Amino acid sequence: MVCGGFTCSKKALSSLNVVYMLVGLLLIGVAAWGKGFGIVSSIHIIGGVIAVGVFLLLISIVGLIGAINHHQVLLFFYMVILFLVFIIQFGVSCSCLAINRGQQEQLLNTSWGHLSNQTRMELETRLDCCGLLNDTLSINQFRMDYANCGAVCKPKNQCYTCGDKMLQHSQEALQILGGVGLFFSFTEILGVWLAVRYRNQKDPRANPSAFL
Template identity: 70%
Template sequence: ITCGLYRTGFLTRCALNILVGLLLIVVAAWGKGFGIVSSIHIIGGVIAVGFFLLLIAIVGLIGAVHHHQVMLFFYMVILFIVFLFQFGVSCSCLAMNQGQQEKLLNSSWGMMNNDTRNSIEKKLDCCGLFNNTQNLGVFMSDLHLCDAPCLKKSPCLTCGEKMLQHSSEALKILGGVGLFFSFTEILGVWLAMRYRNQKDPRANPSAFL
């Protein structure tokens, strides 16, 4: 009975890992798909965490179904490593303030050619990056070349405003979800350890003598 309870809890934990992994990948891909937001490498780290979480959850499910000692051992070790990495990435997502995001956006925007900038401006329906004294020369040059649809209707918003709003939302969601579920992964490690040490009821009892 005890083995069955641990097995049920462990399988539930693996299924939850799959859902969390998919959620992290989807939200991070949504963030990367928003043009210049892909320059924030932390989001790439979140996708990597989600992928490994999916992979290790599948390993855990197979190990639980077959009560495979070696697979369960590797599940525990790798899940603990994923926990450490996910915890660090999640804290980085939550700690990144607007000023740091602006520096990343300015750096990435400066490395782009005019065609890439025009493509982003049309996609986001905006012109230029930031309209401030520090970037006034670059902004006026971008505004002169801008061909976004918003020019025909009303004054355009800057792309920096839209990107900051979007990236802030993505980082908060990724950081919050990742941080919350990183602590539940410790429960997964504990369940795997307890279940691994239980005798397999389907096995030959004499094998443990």
């Protein structure tokens, strides 16, 4: 059954904005988790996801207030900003899904090279790993880092490289953020359409001759 009445549209738009709030919190939470390994924050797209999550959370609050009060001005700005959020979220989500392991390795290598030896040692101790990536391109750097490594795993000779740990962590975060963001970005088009429709409906509780 099509939701065509004023009350039905109001409830549908309100419910949709509650979902947007939850999605915004989810994006912020997962992105913050993705930045938890420190150097993973060098993947700037994760910062973009946090920004999208914050904007989505704020605009959903505006939309919820506008839906409850049938406020014309709030609903207008809600429609415009939500459409802009859709465009940004769609682009950021596609970027999260498109970034491959090679690009992530390049970002990590660049960031690792700018870290001081003390910071590297602290990161190795915190993640219980040694060195960044044991490959031919950075073998000398890896040997130097391994020699200075103070991780608990080193005496047992059971250390993973920090790069492998961080790449696994960042890949999981990017896939979750990209998938969730891309899926819910299409529901924002539904939100814009529903807001336009609801905004042009008359409130039956108001003066029947007034167009609200």
